Amino acid sequence: MSPPTLYHFPLSPPSRGAVIAAKIIGVPVEVKIIDLMKKEQFNESFIKINPQHCVPTLDDNGFVIWESRAIACYLADKYGTNDDIYPKDLQRRAIVNQRLYFDSSFVYPRIRAICYPIIYDGVTEIKEKLKNDLNATLGFLNQFLEDSKWVAGEHLTIADTAILASLTSILEVGWDITPFPNIERWLQSCTSIPGYEDNLEGAKIFASIVKKNLK
Incomplete structure (x- = not known):
């Protein structure tokens, strides 16, 4: 039986999340790049x-699934050996x-x-409402x-890999997270996650x- 194939594009935050999840789960995957x-x-x-033609997409010896978080859950359930990464306990798993x-x-x-209209639609500035929406969301994450x-308790889980992949993308644009000290502390912990550097790249x-399209 060959390793699962993960169709991936490094610029895609969800796709990067699936790759990091595979790394912390410890399942070798054959990565194939789909250049969006x-x-x-x-x-x-x-x-x-x-047929939805999106990444990431996983092909595990003929079983095909997409959506990064569904991929992470599937890989953890099938290949995971560390119960902390995606707990079987119902309440811990629910978190x-x-x-x-x-x-x-x-x-x-x-x-x-915020980002896709700048990349694809010629938008050159970030509207105040979009800034406020994201900062309100970061406020909830800071509370968690x-x-x-970690974002779901005292152990690293696939929830951390998903949120890390999303968040690092906007942080590299230059988003100010100094109002969110718990997120800053968590991000420092995330530097130890396998695949962190590849995600950052x-x-x-x-x-x-x-950034090149912003005013």
Whole structure:
């Protein structure tokens, strides 16, 4: 049985989140790059695998799934040996799931709402409402971290990898997080996560595209 294949684009925050999740779970994956800027996601061969043509996409010996957080959960359940990363205890798992959904419903959409119009639609400044929306979301994240080392408790989980991948993208654009000391402390802890440097490299490239289009 061959290792799972992960179709990936390093500029994509969710895609980077799936790669880091695989690293902390300890499952080797064969990474195949799908260059979204070159529109490789529309290649017929990729659309056959994923008609929604998005990354990340996982192909585990014929079982195909996409959506980065779903991929992380699947890999943790199938290949994980450390129960802390995605706990089987229902209440602990529920907290991890809540944080994953918080990333998919709030953190990443707020960042996407700022960055994608700048990258693709010729927008050259960040509207005040979008700044306020993201800062309100960061306020909640700061509260989650008030009494715990990681976003879902005292152990590193796949929720941390998802939120880290989202957040580093906007931080590299230059977002001010000094009002959120718990996030600053957590980010320092995140430097020890396997794959942190690779994620940061992708975030820097993503941010460079945003910054060059800003006034």
